[in-house]
Amino acid sequence: MAFSILAYHAASKHSFSRYADGPGFLDWETQPDPFRRYEGSPEIPLALPPDEPGPGYERLWDRPPDPAPLSRLSLSRFLYESLALSAWKQAPHAPPWSLRVNPSSGNLHPTEGYLLLPPLPGIESAGVFHYSPLRHSLEARRLLRADQWEELAAGLPPGAFFVGLSTIYWREAWKYGERAFRYCHHDLGHALGTLAFSARIRGWRALLLPAVGEAELASLLALEDQRGPEAEHADCLLGIFPDRCRPPEEAVRSFRLPSTLLAALRGLPPLGKPNRLSPDHVRWPLLERAIASAAYPGGWPGEPAPPPLPVPPVVRPQPSEGASLLLRRRRSALAMDGKTPIPRESFLRLLSQLLPRGDGFPFALLPWRPRVSVLFFVHRVGGLAPGLYLLLRSPAHEAPLRRELRPEFAWQAPPGFPEALPFRRLALGDFREAAAKISCYQTIASGGCFALAMLADLSGVGEQPWFYPRLFWECGLLGQLLYLGAEAAGLQGTGIGCYFDDALHDLAGIRGLPWQSLYHFAVGRGVPDRRLQSRPAYAHLARSPG
Ligand SMILES: Cc1cc2nc3c(=O)[nH]c(=O)nc-3n(C[C@H](O)[C@H](O)[C@H](O)COP(=O)(O)O)c2cc1C
Structure with missing residues (x-):
């Protein structure tokens, strides 16, 4: 009988009498590296932005701010407020661990982020870049010719670029076993949230490009040859547009990757090799079946979303923190x-x-x-x-x-x-x-x-x-x-x-x-753990502020 994702849902429930199947203990020997690196790929360091308050939080629901021009610096800020490290923590007599702007179940961070950019000063070539939160840098995975970028971004407004997100299930499965599928996708939703807010702060709009399927996205992000438990699974592509000239809803819903571009890319070896995350792995067949069964073919058959609710402001706006x-x-x-x-x-x-x-x-x-x-x-x-x-x-x-x-x-x-x-x-x-x-x-x-x-x-x-x-x-x-x-x-x-x-x-x-x-x-009101020490996110990088 065909496997149903609903069977996964039922089997991954926790109940008073039984937790969903998991390892039952933490095998520190195989703890996955939270940072993917593409060894050998050209690295573009991003300047570390000074901490600025930005527009008031409540004001984000009013008019969008004027759009920031697309540049290496604005991209650095965009990532700094969405997928970057936010701090290091340390308990007495224990090694430090990092936190990120986007939260993650168990702080295991299965979500990887990519930028797809036009040629820009300081980045030079259009391309597909993996974001390294540890180094706040971009690792080039594919370089695109200017005409290939034009083909990819045809019909989109100037200043548009893309964000791709992928998942390494093993990071969550290491601790949570079968329930990991759920947590990985919660985490992806949180990352969508930080990206949406960081875009809004800069007067940009992040929109899911829902018709793009997983296999074509894997080709674009140079993930198609990854296999095994540490493989990254391509999840979704977002378009990031200057808010005031974002494309019409129908164009967003029907956006597809050009097949000629994909055919050209499939023949090209990607730049850099993925680092190994763990010396050994445990397999979770139910998780693997869930991943395979939920794979998205693309095409987006969904109905248009209804307009937002006409909810009047229920409270007076008040000045709020940046x-x-x-x-x-x-x-x-x-x-x-x-x-x-x-x-x-x-x-x-x-x-x-x-x-x-x-x-x-x-x-x-x-x-x-x-x-x-x-x-x-x-x-x-x-x-x-x-x-x-x-x-x-x-x-x-x-x-x-x-x-x-x-x-x-x-x-x-x-x-x-x-x-x-x-x-x-x-x-x-x-x-x-x-x-x-x-x-x-x-x-x-x-x-x-x-x-x-x-x-x-x-x-x-x-x-x-x-x-x-x-x-x-x-x-x-x-x-x-x-x-x-x-x-x-x-x-x-x-x-x-x-x-x-x-x-x-x-x-x-x-x-x-x-x-x-x-x-x-x-x-x-949270109660802080006074035993934990906090250190700045990027003290380990000898890099000047931008
Ligand atoms: C999907 C998800 C599930 C989580 N579940 C729990 C939980 O059950 N119990 C808990 O104490 N914290 C939970 N957390 C909080 C994470 O442990 C926390 O986000 C992570 O340690 C990183 O710390 P930070 O959020 O301060 O950056 C969850 C977080 C996410 C995103």
Whole structure:
């Protein structure tokens, strides 16, 4: 019988009686190198930008800033605020480890990033460049002639370039075994989030080019010959455009890689050889089947996404911290203080940022109607009684969720909350213990202001298995908004990939497909671990600021 990605979904659930299959211990001998290098490829170092605040975080939802010209320096800043290192941490008597602007489950960082650029001063040749976060540099993998770049970017506005993302599953599988597929795609969604924000700060717009299939992307990114557990799997291509002259939606949706260019590239050996990440590997057949089954052929049959919701501003805009600083300062809370509440206004602001609205930033990056709504465990929110609440991210979710969730749920607009906000009270009560228990007994889910579960509509995933990872991208993007919104509110967030799937479903009344919880999250006042020392991200590079 053909393998179904839904079988993977069921088998990779954690439950009170059984965790999804994983190694059960950490084999430090085979810990994967978090940094891919392409040995022997020409390296282009990028200047280290001085830390600047950038435009106010809340202002990003207003008009986009004037577009920055495309240059080696603006690209350096773009990467510095999206995929770069953010700090080094060290515990007493232990080797240091690095953190990045984009978070990752277990800090294992399976996502690799590529830039596809026109010829630019200081970069000289058009080409495909792997980004090295460790060295904040570009490694050339393919050089393109000017006419090949013209062919690739035909019809796109001047100043356009591309970002490619790929995944090394082994990095997450080393620690998490079969559940790794989910975490890799959460992480990819978080990276989409940091790229979307970093683009917005520079007046650019990041949009997924959804018709590009994995095999053609692998050829373009020079990944097609990689095999084995350390292979990078090509996931997606983004177009980055000056926001005010971005191409029409239809052109974005139908963008394909030119077959003549791909044919020419397939005959050329790529530059550089991938470094080895681990001396040995453990194979996870279920994970391998999930990867194969969810491979995306390209072509994008999806319906056009509906326009953003006409949600009026629910809170007064207020001056907020610079978005560039927030992006680089973001950290996961390791523990929550168990007492600090989030003020009502900050909570409302966060809720409204989770909805597709305004000019579509950032959710129009994903060209499908929202498939994820959010179930909140409210613990300490100003003006809101503790309990279970639901944020409906699409009007189309209300009827099916009303049918699916517990019949006793109230579905009432909370008193004193704006009517226009699709936020409903389901049940009152103290859900702190339940939230922690469901989240693999992690107290970050009970000790914060709120925790949440992202409920995704898996309809059609059996027939179009490549949509399954995309649901995690949507969850990861939401997670990135929560991380940043929490920081903007003076709090912190933590992604929660470890939770007991069906325990959450039982609590909510979900009896099976299509609604499933795909990601959890907690927001609160983090308690720092005072034993950890922090060092600047790039002290190891003797490179002058740009
Ligand atoms: C998809 C995902 C799942 C995560 N799951 C958990 C979790 O279950 N428990 C936890 O304490 N942290 C979790 N984290 C937080 C990561 O451990 C954290 O992002 C990583 O250590 C890097 O640290 P940073 O976020 O401060 O950069 C998760 C993060 C992501 C992106």
